[in-house]
Amino acid sequence: MEFNLPLLEKLTQTPGAPGYEDKIRQAIMDEIKGDVDEIWVDNIGNLVAVKRSQKADAPIVVVDAHMDEIAFMVNHIDDNGYLQVLPLGGFDPKTLTAQRVIVHGKKDLIGVFGGKAIHVMTPEERKKSPELDDYFIDLGLPKEEVLKYVSLGNVVTRERNLLEMGDFVTTKSLDNRISVYILIEALRRLERVPFHVYALFSVQEEVGLRGATVAAQTIQPDFSICLDVTLANDMSGVGGNKRITLAGKGTAIKIMDGRTICDSRMVDFLKSTAEREGISWQAEIMNVGGTNTASLQTLGKGGSIAGAISIPLRYMHQVTESAHKKDVQDTISLLVAALETIDKHHWAR
Structure with a gap:
């Protein structure tokens, strides 16, 4: 087969x-x-x-x-055009750092889950397990451009190609x-x-x-x-x-x-x-x-x-x-x- x-x-x-x-x-x-x-x-x-x-x-x-x-839903757009989201299904937040996503608005936009760089974290922050609220989605656009395409309630999915990895498929x-x-x-x-x-x-x-x-x-x-x-x-x-x-x-x-x-x-x-x-x-x-x-x-x-x-x-x-x-x-x-x-x-x- x-x-x-x-x-x-x-x-x-x-x-x-x-x-x-x-x-x-x-x-x-x-x-x-x-x-x-x-x-x-x-x-x-x-x-x-x-x-x-x-x-x-x-x-x-x-x-x-x-x-x-499993996915996300946009529930806030801040003054810099960054998005905050709620989960649709269960996620392990620590796996989201710097990962690409697709925001499904008036057109699909690639984004990245951003967060504070380790260089400026306090020792306590470095030890803490991240939560979803610690992240934002960066679309690489100013707020006025973001608002042309993204609205509250838009959904967000992960961006990851299908690959063969040895005897496995991974995506x-x-x-x-x-x-x-x-x-x-x-x-x-x-x-x-x-x-x-x-x-x-x-x-x-x-x-x-x-x-x-x-x-x-x-x-x-x-x-x-x-x-x-x-x-x-x-x-x-x-x-x-x-x-x-x-x-x-x-x-x-x-x-x-x-x-x-x-x-x-x-x-x-x-x-x-x-x-x-x-x-x-x-x-x-x-x-x-x-x-x-x-x-x-x-x-x-x-x-x-x-x-x-x-x-x-x-x-x-x-x-x-x-x-x-x-x-x-x-x-x-x-x-x-x-x-x-x-x-x-x-x-x-």
Whole structure:
């Protein structure tokens, strides 16, 4: 299976801050419209694409990949034309120093996260962990020029090209565009569709699982598989139980996270599918964080049999994130095999 770098580049470089997913939604729609039977956008902005089973009364399985990315919103412009921002999603502020961003105003403007130079910091300031309020965005323009293009409420995304780094791909927004990539590739490879497959490219996950909350109540899935990234803290100084997953050791089958205990039947199904198909996998067990699995599991009528397939990711919610290409390919293989054989599993308790 060839890795489609041009597609991943398109997905990671297209902006889509929470609540402002228009451009990434259109990019996804352009990619999948020939591979599905039906497609629509709901009121909150979720993109839903369906591959239908030949059996009209077949159960529904939702596969979710949220399309928003962590970002910022302009909430102040000072007398020198510098911008201050609020976060849209969680950031590690210490990674923002001197990093480039794109301010999406009347036209896109490149900016830099600026802050006090270390040369003029006090000893106490040098020891202090920076916070977002310690930074400003410098557009290199005087205030009168800034105001021609930038308004309060404009969103800001990171600026970072896609690169191959050894066996990894590294860029911004792999959380969660790598899952969007996987779902698109899976839709193209599906040959057998025993259940109706609803591909859900959801909005506003980074600010509270909002899109999936709406979709779960609308679609009422019988089964749910969430695609998202997970922590790969496989580096020096991190203890074994804090590593969560290891990059390059295969896709991760979620057992639990801070908001979900996955249905044991779905966990068993994904494990047995991976083992039957010879797909490398590892268990994901963590007591922090959360994904759309929580909404999809609980908010439909009667709930759904829900689980998740996760992609190990280094440097999550930082300026650049890195994923091992083998883990990505293993995730595609597991998802396709699961969707094509989901009717063969014994689902009764």
